[in-house]
Amino acid sequence: GESVGLHLPTLSVQEGDNSIINCAYSNSASDYFIWYKQESGKGPQFIIDIRSNMDKRQGQRVTVLLNKTVKHLSLQIAATQPGDSAVYFCAETSGYSTLTFGKGTMLLVSP
Amino acid sequence: GAVVSQHPSRVICKSGTSVKIECRSLDFQATTMFWYRQFPKQSLMLMATSNEGSKATYEQGVEKDKFLINHASLTLSTLTVTSAHPEDSSFYICSALAPGGTDTQYFGPGTRLTVL
Numbered sequence: 001g002e003s004v005g006l007h008l009p010t011l012s013v014q015e016g017d018n019s020i021i022n023c024a025y026s027n028s029a030s031d032y033f034i035w036y037k038q039e040s041g042k043g044p045q046f047i048i049d050i051r052s053n054m055d056k057r058q059g060q061r062v063t064v065l066l067n068k069t070v071k072h073l074s075l076q077i078a079a080t081q082p083g084d085s086a087v088y089f090c091a092e093t094s095g096y097s098t099l100t101f102g103k104g105t106m107l108l109v110s111p
Numbered sequence: 112g113a114v115v116s117q118h119p120s121r122v123i124c125k126s127g128t129s130v131k132i133e134c135r136s137l138d139f140q141a142t143t144m145f146w147y148r149q150f151p152k153q154s155l156m157l158m159a160t161s162n163e164g165s166k167a168t169y170e171q172g173v174e175k176d177k178f179l180i181n182h183a184s185l186t187l188s189t190l191t192v193t194s195a196h197p198e199d200s201s202f203y204i205c206s207a208l209a210p211g212g213t214d215t216q217y218f219g220p221g222t223r224l225t226v227l
Contacts, residue, residue: 042221
């Protein structure tokens with residue numbers, strides 16, 4: 001989703017649900033994508049990454065999907081837990097090591 | 112995983128003073144480090160790329176004379192906010208590029224700067 005002003009898009013889920021967080025990126029030349037989790041007052045924490053020669057990559061409880069045709073990235077979190085509550089950012093780079101961050105989505109998990 | 116630290120974690124200063132923030136890679140050498148600024152409920156915005164032994168590369172709109180960056184060793188980069196003003200209050204985050212030619216950046220925990 002896109003944020004307007006100071007309002008982060010928010011996804012509210014129940015504990016145990018699956019969560020899907022979406023990201024639209026802008027640079028068609030980007031070839032490396034990363035999802036970060038940021039808890040309040042902390043730095044970003046790496047979750048999972050994917051290169052442009054793949055369309056899906058799985059980690060522990062997380063899956064990243066990449067659709068280069070529509071420049072769309074998604075993060076799926078299985079069996080979401082309260083500890084997953086945070087702001088999630090996608091980031092892209094075209095190989096020059098400079099990351100461009102997306103606007104972020106706040107995930108709220110209620111018990 | 113690789114660890115990046117920042118010091119201090121939070122700082123409050125008076126308007127007009129200068130503040131130095133340190134970023135250290137604790138268990139690896141980082142030729143390249145990055146400095147980001149993050150305002151509340153917003154994303155991280157890259158300020159500059161810090162290269163060991165050379166001048167930093169600043170993003171458009173970031174004043175290099177106001178935000179002084181020094182990357183004097185392979186494990187330390189510093190950001191000095193000179194003549195700080197209340198609008199400089201923000202969350203400053205550094206990252207270090209992993210060695211070996213990858214795109215992986217390891218992020219520090221951030222520094223909360225409040226300018227009164």
